[in-house]
Amino acid sequence: MKSTSAHSNASAVELVSLTKNYGDGKPAVDAINLRIAQGSYCCLLGPSGCGKSTTLRMIAGHETVTSGDVLLENRNITNLPAAARGTAMMFQSFALFPHMSALDNVAFSLKMKGVDTATRHQAAGQLLERVSMSHLAQRKPGELSGGQQQRVALARALITEPKVLLLDEPLSALDPFLRIQMRAELRRWQKELKLTFIHVTHSQEEAMALADTMVVMNHGTIEQQGSPHDIYNRPNSEFVARFMGGRNVIAWGGSVITVRSDHMQLHDLSDRLEPGRHALTTCITDIEYQGTHVLVSLQAQDGAHPQTAGAELTVMVSEDRFMSQPFELGQQAKLAWSADAAHHFTAD
Incomplete structure (x- = not known):
């Protein structure tokens, strides 16, 4: 499928009756259906325990699917290992190797694929330049600020050239001022890269600032999906109205x-x-x-x-x-x- 704009009807990711049941009662994710347009920024949000992170982990291949399907560009990836899906995950904790430089952290996945040192360092260096971190390429994570660590984590996720970038509450560890700065940078990078971003957050403000499409979840189901403007101005339930706030x-x-x-x-x-x-x-x-x-x-x-x-x-x-x-x-x-x-x- 050809790359299209965020306003196209083409789906980068489609979830079909996607269900996760841990066997302890009501499913964590209950037969949800969702289409996420190519090149769009989608935010999954809702209170703790609503199923948003479990949904993201099933898309990533870090959580097995009980039933239903995950499609990426019309290819069924439900049972593929994470590395074979065409997705990359950016974790809340950044999960950088503390003993490695920023450059080697970014290059690590290429090292695991057997790419030679010069080639992987060149690719990692280009990505660090993109996220304005070239001057700190030799520093270790402990020598970097939270925002700098996040830029390294983003570069590391991008080096595999994913079709879809998955972000699990990537701003929650940052202070409020830096959080606002970094969400502006995430939005800019998403537009420049023309990638599909799927971002989990519990922050209504963050979702409204970033998303083309917001998906509000509750008790493992999708309560409402649409543009931030539509959901804020036309909530379809008392839950959505109260959760979005300001009403x-x-x-x-x-x-x-x-x-x-x-x-x-x-x-x-x-x-x-x-x-x-x-x-x-x-x-x-x-x-x-x-x-x-x-x-x-x-x-x-x-x-x-x-x-x-x-x-x-x-x-x-x-x-x-x-x-x-x-x-x-x-x-x-x-x-x-x-x-x-x-x-x-x-x-x-």
Whole structure:
């Protein structure tokens, strides 16, 4: 199959009824079906134990498949050893050999294939140059920062020229500032290399920043898949809405709605609302200054809507708006939203 862009319908990886059962009850991965477009960046995300890492390990060949199939460019690789699949794995711990230089770490898989020293060092050197690590080629992992180690781990994964790069929570060991820097670099490398990346993370922010396609998993199944924009703005279940965060889930009018926290407004109880707007009476339980905005937490106390009683809610108020009309802890306030800001779905 020819290489195509991320917007093509061609699949780099296809999972068909993929299942992993450890024999201790409910499957860890339960007959999932997924197509990942060639040249795209796909993030698998969900809470701990949802099956995302197990899925990645089955694609990599590091975990046996109970039933179902893994296809890479229409080739069934389900039972092939990891080295014969055309995939490469970048681990959370980086797993670099501490006694080897960065250059020899990158060249190691070629050494195992019997490639001569000069040839493998030349290939490793080119990859270290690509990830801006040529000047540190002779340093050992213990002499490198976390971000530098990650660049070496990426170069080592790429030296086998994989069709698909698998990344198992690759940013979780880094500090927050470096994490943001490295995810920008991962995205840039993915675009430059035109490779398919499949990235496991528990971070919604990380997935939204990186992914063309997000796959939200829960209890071994896929809850929702789509673009970050679609999943954030149109969650198809209460689980997805709550997991993605930044939203309120409210029992309203005999159904369940979700409204983005930044699409809600905070008013004094005496304020009159414009037509087409809904509101709840709430009590302010927390106020957190976050720079550009103030995050206000509230608890619903609306006698007119008893189904909402006790609901925990949040609203993002711009810094200027909050400073011009500050609210206080324990104060009752009206939390309002327009009807067209609400997204409806069936409760879990």
